[in-house]
Amino acid sequence: MDRVTSFISEYFPRLPSHVILEVLSYLPASYLTEFMMKWNNEITELILEEYFSKEMHLMLSPTYFPHRCKYPDHIKRLVDFESFGEIDEFLSEFPNVNPRRLVFITGGDFRSLEQLLLSYRERFIGKSCEIDLYIERYELDDKDLELITSFPNVRKLQFSRATMAKTVGALTNHLSKLSNLQELVFLGHKIIDWSYINFPPNLKHLDISWYEHLNVNTINVPDSVTDLFWNRSGLNSGKLYRTIFPANLKxxxxxxxxxTNIDVSKLPATLETIDLSYNSISSFTSESSDKAWPANLKSILLSHNDMTDSCLELLSELAWPVDLKNLRLDNNRFTSLVNLKYLPDQLEYLDLSFTPLKSLDISPTDSTSNSYSSFRFPEFLDTLHLSNCYHLDFSGYSATNRITFPFYMTSLNLDDCNIMDLQVFEFPKSIKKLSISGNKIEDLTSYNLTIDEGNGPKDVVNWNQLVHLVDLELYLNKIQTLDAWDVPPSLRSLDIRLNFISFISTKAPLFSSDHTQSTKNLHVLKLSDNNIKKIASDISLPPNIKVLSLDRNHLVDEFVFPESFVSSHSLEELGLSMCGLHKLTFKSSPTRNHQLKKLDLTDNYLLYEASDMRQSINEFYDELELGLGVKMSKRKFRVNSIHTFV
Structure with missing residues (x-):
């Protein structure tokens, strides 16, 4: 017995399981299957448990929507099979592989699926707990459906773009036999009348969608169903009110x-989520005396409707669910928030984007006072989307009369909101992600407010107070300088592309060695598409920066690498594409960057005037490697391209 064989058979299995699994995750898939074929020891059992005990995905032909494996890559490469031959060979070689769930996926090739189901019928029924079937772009007949329904352990059936009109008889006779079926999906089925079709007794999820001639009132939905989908099914308000819903629908x-109209009293009382997006809803009513949405609702989605201010007024007459967490009203036609002032305080997610809102002020229109009453967002709101509200007017607010947001908010999107000055806002200290892109902001320091009450200046509002902010997006504004702008201390990613910055110097705390405590968490800095013409040689990069993009600026002719670019011990990617560069120059530095992995010099003019190209290229790479302290992965003939380093 050689040493390798001895190690694999005797010593390797003695290692802790987590160590063995870590080693196996780096091996090619063929090595693992070889283990299973040759070694009948603890390693094989470990492989079976880690990789093949849960699911296998058997893809017989491509589908319109590609299968997305939920497992990490080291498991996916073993449990995803992509052809009949591969599947058949594996099943033959490894009869002991019988996962808890087999997922069959086919896009038009039903005959291969049929062959597999018949060849391994006893194994699929006796040794696998559950079967999921995804069948796409195939017109089934009665015989096909009879085969599918003969497997009692089918858990999910999904027919996508699969015409079912010829199988109404088989559906009527066989579908109800599948007592273990929990999920049933028909997309583009072309069946109008479902009155003769009885569904399985334990069905939980029913989706009959994407056929506008469907008569939903012919569907006898079992009481076991908790999730019901009728998307693009020709449903109007009249048909909705005639529908008898299951007793426990969620x-x-x-x-x-x-x-066009929603009578909330006709909705199931047990509902937790309702999605009414992409309709033409313009009014809400209630025939019941309490005039309330179902009390258990946690998500109400009303995006892309025809909701005006009049519609919101009708909506305001209905009591919101106390535990409502998610409300989407984006892409509607209302212009004021006055009718939303009684939203429940427990609301966590609110989307008002792409609406023609005129103001966040809800002062009475007949008020003689000059003061503004800003809309009060729900107390526990976590995420607010107000993007693309192009008509918002903030002229009534000032540095001392600001729009405020809930204390616990962590995410705020104000993209394309016609914002000219940040002094009208006070962001919550809890904010983690802030996006203010596509506006007309010129000066970031306008956000700050300092007052002197006789005891010296005091910061009332300042970027430094945003101690939890990690992601800030400011692209496509009119920012001209970063000088004097204090970087929020926890910031990890800053996107300031498409602005008007022309010069970078140590006057900006972002590039000053005196402010490394506030910039130490910054990993990604995007400064592309500005008007940067000069970078001072004495600037300091944030100490832990990993990605710096300066692409499409105006660093024309000779670019002298600042010492901090060369000496950084964290910078991994540097973008200098399309900057008009003719020459790169490196100043001597006592230290060199050993972390740089990628340098983008695409579409510059380096070596355009070289007489001896071969010699010039070698000299260019010699200087680049020496100047940056790196080793090229490959010396390309095309120097104006992306370069990687080992």
């Missing part, structure tokens, strides 16, 4: 239909 999806 999710109702009715998108892309013809709904």
């Amino acid at each position: 999710t109702l999806m009715l998108t892309y239909n013809n709904l």
